[in-house]
Amino acid sequence: MQETKITIQETTNNTILKFNSTTILINGGSYEFSNIDEAKNSPLAQELFYLPFVKKIFITANFIAIQRYDIVEWIDVQEEVAEQIEAYIADGNIVVNEKTSSTKKEAIEVYAEVTPNPAVMKFGTNKALTQTDVEYKNIDEASKSSPLAQAIFNFPFVKEVFISDNYISITKYDMVEWKEVFAEVRTFIREYLVDGKIIIKEIPKQNTENNTAIETPIVALEGISAQISDILDEYIKPAVAGDGGNIAFRSYNEETKVVSVVLQGACSGCPSSTATLKNGIESLLMEMLPNQISEVIALNG
Incomplete structure (x- = not known):
């Protein structure tokens, strides 16, 4: 089982901090909690609410965002919070009980955009999809780690799939024009996300045999x-x-x-x-x- 590491990322709001995970936290959807009562289906969120400075918690597949009250500065407590989340996950505890959770999830929108590459269409969404960029050249690659990419490859005209933070870029074969199929693909992606299905079940390792970068390497650069x-x-x-x-x-x-x-x-x-x-x-x-x-x-x- 892959060990979970939590890294800290600042946001444009200085009261909100993101705690990014190297492993998938939940299978689908996203959850927002404003107090411990709302978090009854998330044992992790309940534990975090016992910290007196925690105001709001947002949980998605690859990160936990926490908003603080002004009684502390993040610089004074962020390392302890990251360690607490790491230890909680390492013990095999449940992040969100997704089977029983009735927390209202965010409305999901998907839009299509043309790109400078005529073979590629960008499908953007208001939902966070992944913390690590991943690229798949065929359905066999996708089947190992991304059910969403695997499902997209079932369209016969799909050549490659690239999944980033909040968009999917799809490369097609020349057998069709995007104007003929983009609406169908957009609807498919939106319904897949609304259903809360798994996007990426594990972060794939870099493929060094064929010199293809499936993900941005996570290494300590100097x-x-x-x-x-x-x-x-x-x-x-x-x-x-x-x-x-x-x-x-x-x-x-x-x-x-x-x-x-x-x-x-x-x-x-x-x-x-x-x-x-x-x-x-x-x-x-x-x-x-x-x-x-x-x-x-x-x-x-």
């Missing part, structure tokens, strides 16, 4: 590598995510000063995206890390 990764996260990823794509740091060679990045989703296999992103990333990194970057190599995921 030095220039860490700086490159931070720059990509802050300046590049938000822009490409808007078009249904993703960029993941792969490696940095200190001797040659060559950076390798992986393009996923709508960016993967799109010649214009590859050239534009490579040049744009290269210029940005050279400007922000002078004399440390000689070239950026863009690989398709």
Whole structure:
């Protein structure tokens, strides 16, 4: 069984902190609790409400968001909360009793957007789907870890599936045009999510045999590598995510000063995206890390 690690992430609201999990916490849906009585079907939420500074708790598949009262600052208590959640999960305790829970779940909307890659359509949603970006090249890959991706591959025109935080990018074969099928796919995804079915049952490991990055590697980066990764996260990823794509740091060679990045989703296999992103990333990194970057190599995921 995979050990659960909890990492801390700030949000735009300084009273709310996200506690991200490396394993799946619940099978589907999301749950919000404003007090201990509402949390009767979530033993974990009830335990957290015993902390006097906890105001509200939001639980989804990959993270727990907690809003605090102003009686404390997060910097003073966040590590203890993360350790408490880790210990609770490590003991095999139930996060949410989903079979009996009657807590009202969020309304789910799914919208379709075109991308710069004509073969790829982006399906955005107001529901958090995953904390770790995952990409599947075929139904066999999907069957190992993502029931949602596996179900999408049952459409005969689906070639690849990329799942990110709040959207799914689907690459099609040339046998159909998106205008003929996007509405059907959008409806299918929405109904799947509304039914609370499993999105990802486990986070897949990186496939190193065929050099395909199925997920962004979770490693402790240092030095220039860490700086490159931070720059990509802050300046590049938000822009490409808007078009249904993703960029993941792969490696940095200190001797040659060559950076390798992986393009996923709508960016993967799109010649214009590859050239534009490579040049744009290269210029940005050279400007922000002078004399440390000689070239950026863009690989398709």
